[in-house]
Amino acid sequence: MISLSHCPGPIGIFDSGYGGLTILHGIRQLLPQYDYLYFGDNARAPYGIRSFDVVYQFTRQAVIKMFQMGCQLVILGCNTASAKALRSIQQRDLTELDPERRVLGIIRPTAEVIGSLTKSRHVGLLATEGTIKSKSYDIEIAKFFPDIKVSGVACPFWVPLVEYNEVDSPGADYFVKKRIDELMMKDNNIDAIILGCTHFPLLMPKIVKYVDPGIRIIPQGEYVARSLQNYLLRHPDMEQRCTRTGTCQYYTTENADKFKESATTFLHEKVCVSHVDFDK
Numbered sequence: 001m002i003s004l005s006h007c008p009g010p011i012g013i014f015d016s017g018y019g020g021l022t023i024l025h026g027i028r029q030l031l032p033q034y035d036y037l038y039f040g041d042n043a044r045a046p047y048g049i050r051s052f053d054v055v056y057q058f059t060r061q062a063v064i065k066m067f068q069m070g071c072q073l074v075i076l077g078c079n080t081a082s083a084k085a086l087r088s089i090q091q092r093d094l095t096e097l098d099p100e101r102r103v104l105g106i107i108r109p110t111a112e113v114i115g116s117l118t119k120s121r122h123v124g125l126l127a128t129e130g131t132i133k134s135k136s137y138d139i140e141i142a143k144f145f146p147d148i149k150v151s152g153v154a155c156p157f158w159v160p161l162v163e164y165n166e167v168d169s170p171g172a173d174y175f176v177k178k179r180i181d182e183l184m185m186k187d188n189n190i191d192a193i194i195l196g197c198t199h200f201p202l203l204m205p206k207i208v209k210y211v212d213p214g215i216r217i218i219p220q221g222e223y224v225a226r227s228l229q230n231y232l233l234r235h236p237d238m239e240q241r242c243t244r245t246g247t248c249q250y251y252t253t254e255n256a257d258k259f260k261e262s263a264t265t266f267l268h269e270k271v272c273v274s275h276v277d278f279d280k
Helices: 020-030 052-068 079-084 086-097 107-116 129-134 136-144 158-163 170-186 200-210 221-234 256-267
Strands: 011-015 036-040 073-076 102-104 122-127 149-154 192-195 216-218 248-252 273-275
Touching (some): 011 020, 020 036, 020 221, 036 052, 052 073, 079 086, 079 136, 086 102, 107 136, 122 129, 122 170, 129 136, 129 149, 136 149, 170 200, 192 200, 256 273
Parallel strands (some): 011 073, 073 102, 192 216
8 A cells, every 4th residue: 555645635637648628627617616636648648549458557557646646536537548447446456555545437427327318229439449449338338228229439530630739620521520420320320429538529510510410419528527526425525535725737747838738729728737757
């Protein structure tokens, strides 16, 4: 067990890159009173193409770092990390690290509400290759709604389009249309599409352009925020361990100036960012 302080601290939001900022934004819209610490492992992004073991090791390392930085509760604001690392960290590592701390993911909150968002019971999923291969959405949705059919398509070029600020380019149109067409060819009864990557809401104008008007597009931010709100209501002991002064700190394993510039695209506000290394 590592040495950690049990003093109240900020709610941690982790992502391999910038996508988790869309989760942070949704949470802060609903719960602005809490303090937050955003940690982006940008130096080793993207996680979507990495193996289960590598994603687990990287995510575990980041969670430990965020615990050391004072977070009592960490949300994996990354679908790949939630799919490939969450269960191992919850079941295996927390007992050793600190059984009183918690790590939550972002797949379950969407799975819990999807039944109210589809009438046809046919749901599409657009995500990274890692999330699609993990079948995490299929498994979680089946727990709550076994009658819902999930069809998924990996979108390998969507994250780079967002990361390199190419969301308005002709290339974005090509790759977005291609994957949506592929998804609808799999199942033309789909009436709801989950954006199973936190980068994808930045492509919303393109996605809406190529999806039929009757199909509901589901970004995760608001559902994760509501789930967190309910979690804190159900666990007042943890709620008391989350500080409340309305602040937000940003950390990255990459260049801080680069992160600051890119974060503006996601948050539409200027942020103060600090570089952090795992060995310090």
